[in-house]
Amino acid sequence: MTTPFAIRLHDLAGGYGGAPVVRGVSLAVPAGRFVGLVGPSGAGKTSILKAILGVLPHVSGAVEVDGRAVTAGAPPAAVGYVPQTELVDWSFPVTVDQVVLMGRIQAMGRLPWASREDKREVAAALEKLGLGGLGGRHIRELSGGQQQRVFLARALVGKPRVLLLDEPTASVDPKTRDDILHLLVGLHDEGVTTVMTTHELNAVAAHLPWVVCVNNGVVAQGPPADVFTEPILSRTFGAPMRVLRDAETGGILVAEGHGHGPVATRRLAAVPAVAAD
Amino acid sequence: MDTLREPFAYEFFRHGLLAATMIGALCGLMGVYIVLRKMSYIGHGLSHSVFGGAVVSYLLGWNFYLGAGAWGFLSALLINATGRRRGIGADAAIGIITTASFALGVAVISKTRSFSRDFEAALFGNILGVTPQDLWVIGAVGAVVASAVFLGYKQLLFSTFDPELARVYGVATGRVETGFALALAATVVASLNVVGATLIAAAIVIPPTTARLLTDSFGRLLALSVLLGAWCGGVGMLFSFWFDIASGAAIVLLATATFAAVYAATAARQRLRLRQPGSAVPAPAPAAGRALAAAVTSDQERA
Numbered sequence: 001m002t003t004p005f006a007i008r009l010h011d012l013a014g015g016y017g018g019a020p021v022v023r024g025v026s027l028a029v030p031a032g033r034f035v036g037l038v039g040p041s042g043a044g045k046t047s048i049l050k051a052i053l054g055v056l057p058h059v060s061g062a063v064e065v066d067g068r069a070v071t072a073g074a075p076p077a078a079v080g081y082v083p084q085t086e087l088v089d090w091s092f093p094v095t096v097d098q099v100v101l102m103g104r105i106q107a108m109g110r111l112p113w114a115s116r117e118d119k120r121e122v123a124a125a126l127e128k129l130g131l132g133g134l135g136g137r138h139i140r141e142l143s144g145g146q147q148q149r150v151f152l153a154r155a156l157v158g159k160p161r162v163l164l165l166d167e168p169t170a171s172v173d174p175k176t177r178d179d180i181l182h183l184l185v186g187l188h189d190e191g192v193t194t195v196m197t198t199h200e201l202n203a204v205a206a207h208l209p210w211v212v213c214v215n216n217g218v219v220a221q222g223p224p225a226d227v228f229t230e231p232i233l234s235r236t237f238g239a240p241m242r243v244l245r246d247a248e249t250g251g252i253l254v255a256e257g258h259g260h261g262p263v264a265t266r267r268l269a270a271v272p273a274v275a276a277d
Numbered sequence: 278m279d280t281l282r283e284p285f286a287y288e289f290f291r292h293g294l295l296a297a298t299m300i301g302a303l304c305g306l307m308g309v310y311i312v313l314r315k316m317s318y319i320g321h322g323l324s325h326s327v328f329g330g331a332v333v334s335y336l337l338g339w340n341f342y343l344g345a346g347a348w349g350f351l352s353a354l355l356i357n358a359t360g361r362r363r364g365i366g367a368d369a370a371i372g373i374i375t376t377a378s379f380a381l382g383v384a385v386i387s388k389t390r391s392f393s394r395d396f397e398a399a400l401f402g403n404i405l406g407v408t409p410q411d412l413w414v415i416g417a418v419g420a421v422v423a424s425a426v427f428l429g430y431k432q433l434l435f436s437t438f439d440p441e442l443a444r445v446y447g448v449a450t451g452r453v454e455t456g457f458a459l460a461l462a463a464t465v466v467a468s469l470n471v472v473g474a475t476l477i478a479a480a481i482v483i484p485p486t487t488a489r490l491l492t493d494s495f496g497r498l499l500a501l502s503v504l505l506g507a508w509c510g511g512v513g514m515l516f517s518f519w520f521d522i523a524s525g526a527a528i529v530l531l532a533t534a535t536f537a538a539v540y541a542a543t544a545a546r547q548r549l550r551l552r553q554p555g556s557a558v559p560a561p562a563p564a565a566g567r568a569l570a571a572a573v574t575s576d577q578e579r580a
Contacts, residue, residue, distance in 0.1 A: 053445045075445045083442060092313060092438055093495045102435045106447045112430030138493040158446070 006031040006193035012061035024217045034188040036204040037197040039214035045197035080155030082165040097135035103154035125153040145176035165196035181207045201254040284518040293404040301510025305484035305502040312485045321478030322375030326352040329382030349462030404524035418467040472525040483532040
C-alpha cells in the first residue's frame, strides 16, 4: 500500500535501555522526497534511521513506513539501508558480488548459489553505480568511494521504495563526496524516497531540497534556505554557527562561528540553494 | 611399509581414525563461523560447560549425549542472550556461563570422588575408546550440521557479516542464532571423547585460521577449513599411534605445525611480491598479517 507519506514518526522515543537516545521525534517524509538529517555526533541521527528500520527499541510513539507500523524486530519491507562504512569488517572474506547479493536475500532460492537472475540483477546494480567488472574483487581492495557504492548497490539491488543512508559521504574526498551525492540525486529523481544522515552542511545546502536538524529530537525542518539560519544551527550544534548568503544566487554557506569569513565568501558561488520539491 | 599399515590392523584404531577425521572436518566447518564472529573462545568455554553437563548427566543417569548436548545448547543460548545485553559483550558472557558450568561439574566430582576417573576422557580425549555408537553419533551430527550449513548458507553468511543488517533485510536472525547454538553444542559434545574438553578450542579455531591465510573467498574458506580439519584429525591420529602420544595432543600439535608452515609460506610469498619491480604501490595487507592482527584484536577484546 502506498501512502502520501513514505515515512512517519509520531512522538517517538527510543533507545537500548536506560535513557532514550531520541525523544519526541515527529517527522513525516512524503513519498519521493530527498531528506538530509543533520546534527552533531550523538544527536540521534543514526538512532532515527534505526527506528525506521525496526532495529531501535521504541519506548513510546510510533513509526510507519508506507503506511505500515514498524516495531523493533519487525523490519519494514522495501527499505534499503547503507550503514556507516566505519562499522564494516573489511577483512571479512567476501567479494563485492557476495555483498551485493545479500540485498537480494529475500528473493533468492534455498540453494547457496546465486541464480542467473540474481547474477543479472547484481551485475546491473554494479554497472549502474560504475562498479562493472569489480564483482569478483574482495571488498578491501576497493577505494573508499567504491566501497561506499558497493553498499549502495546492496541497498538498491532489492529495488527499495525507501533508501536510508548513514553518513554516506564520511571519510571520502570532496570529489567522491560530490559523485555520491549526484548519484543519490539521480536515484531520487527515479522516485526513491531517500533519507541520509550527514555532517556536510554545505553539501546538504547544495544538493538536498529538504533538511531536518536533529539534536536528540527534531529542532527544525524545511528547505535549507529556511532552516539553515544562525539561530537554528547554533541550537542544533550547541555552538555558534555562521551562515552566509549570496544575495544574487541565493547560495548558502555554513561555517563555524569564528575565522572563516574570507574563505566562505570565495566559495559561496559554488553552493547554490536547491528548491524544495 | 609395515609401520604404515600396522595401525590399520586394529579395529580400535580404524574407529578412532574415522572419528578423528569426521570430527576434524566438523570442527573445521563450524570454526569458520566462530572465528569470523570473533568468538574463538566459545569453543574452549563451551567444551568446559559441556563437561559440567556431562558430570551432572552421569550423576542423574541420563544418556551422555542427550544430557551434555542439552546442557551445551542451553549454555550457548545463555551466552548469546547475555552477550547481547549492552555493557556485557560475548567475551564476558562466555567467561561467566561456561566457567560456572565447569565449576558445577568440578564441585559434583569433588563431592563424589568415586567416579572422577571416568571423566578423564571428557577432559583430555580418549579416541582409542571410540565405540560404533560414537561413530554413528558423530556421523549423524556431521550430516545434520553440514546440511544445515548448506541450506542456510546465505543466511549464515549475512548474519555473520552483519547481524543487525541481516535482520533488517528479513533474515530470521533469532532462528539462525538458535540453530547455530544447537549445531555448536552438538559439535562440542560429539568431539568431547575424541579431543577432550581442554583441546576442542584448537580443533575449532586452528583450521579456519590457517585456511584464512590462503584465501579471501568465503566458499573456499569453508572448503579449505573442512579439509584442513580432516587432515589434522586423520594424520594426527596416525602420529598419535606412531609416536605413542595422546591423540588429542597429536591432532592439535599437527594443526599448529600446519598453521605455522602456512603462516611462514604466505608471509614469504608476500615479501617476494613486494620486492618485485613495479610493486611500489603498497599491496593489500598480507593475509597472514591480517589474520594475526585479527587474532590479537580478538584477544585484546577478550582481555
